[in-house]
Amino acid sequence: xxxxxxxxxxxxxxTTVSWTEEKKGFLCSSGKPTIEVAxxxxxxxxxxxxxxxxxxxxxxxxxxxxxxxxxAQRNNFEFLSYESVAEGVLESAEGVLMFSEITxxxxxxxxxxxxxxxxxxxxxxxxxxxxxxxxVKSEIMVVPEIKVxxxxxx
Numbered sequence: 001x002x003x004x005x006x007x008x009x010x011x012x013x014x015t016t017v018s019w020t021e022e023k024k025g026f027l028c029s030s031g032k033p034t035i036e037v038a039x040x041x042x043x044x045x046x047x048x049x050x051x052x053x054x055x056x057x058x059x060x061x062x063x064x065x066x067x068x069x070x071x072a073q074r075n076n077f078e079f080l081s082y083e084s085v086a087e088g089v090l091e092s093a094e095g096v097l098m099f100s101e102i103t104x105x106x107x108x109x110x111x112x113x114x115x116x117x118x119x120x121x122x123x124x125x126x127x128x129x130x131x132x133x134x135x136v137k138s139e140i141m142v143v144p145e146i147k148v149x150x151x152x153x154x
Contacts, residue, residue: 024049053090057102061086063132064104064123071122079119080109102133 016028023039024046039045040053061084072079084106088099104127108119127133 022046027055053088053099056099057086057088059132060088060102060130060136061104063130064106064126067126067130068106068108068123071125075118075122077115077118077122078111079115080111081107082109083107099136 014029017025017037018028019025023044025037027035027037027050036049037055038049038051040051041047045051064086065082065084068082071077084104086102086104088102090097091100093100106123108123110116110119
């Protein structure tokens, strides 16, 4: 079994966020449905729209699932269902607001008792090799471009 090993590959993922009004906007990526996003209600934002905090927690949750699916397929491991709930705790730590923890609770249903141990083994591998959770302390670079709108009559 083993870990997912990079093969000197590099992938680039691009998203676009545009402001619409108040604390709302759209999240876009080529070839995918646009998602309306907003600031969290806890930060004087809007109810009923996806927030960066939810998408961050969802990214970890999705990655654990897709990594589990990778290992299940690689090991010809059959299961009946997979569903997980993830919860992130956002709090002040080290003088800044940050996610202090994210808990992912997968519920995996298997056909036989003899499959439980293998499911546990694969979910442990998934946690260890989830590229999103392994990237949480990634370097973030913000490179702004700020322009002044020119008068159209000039």
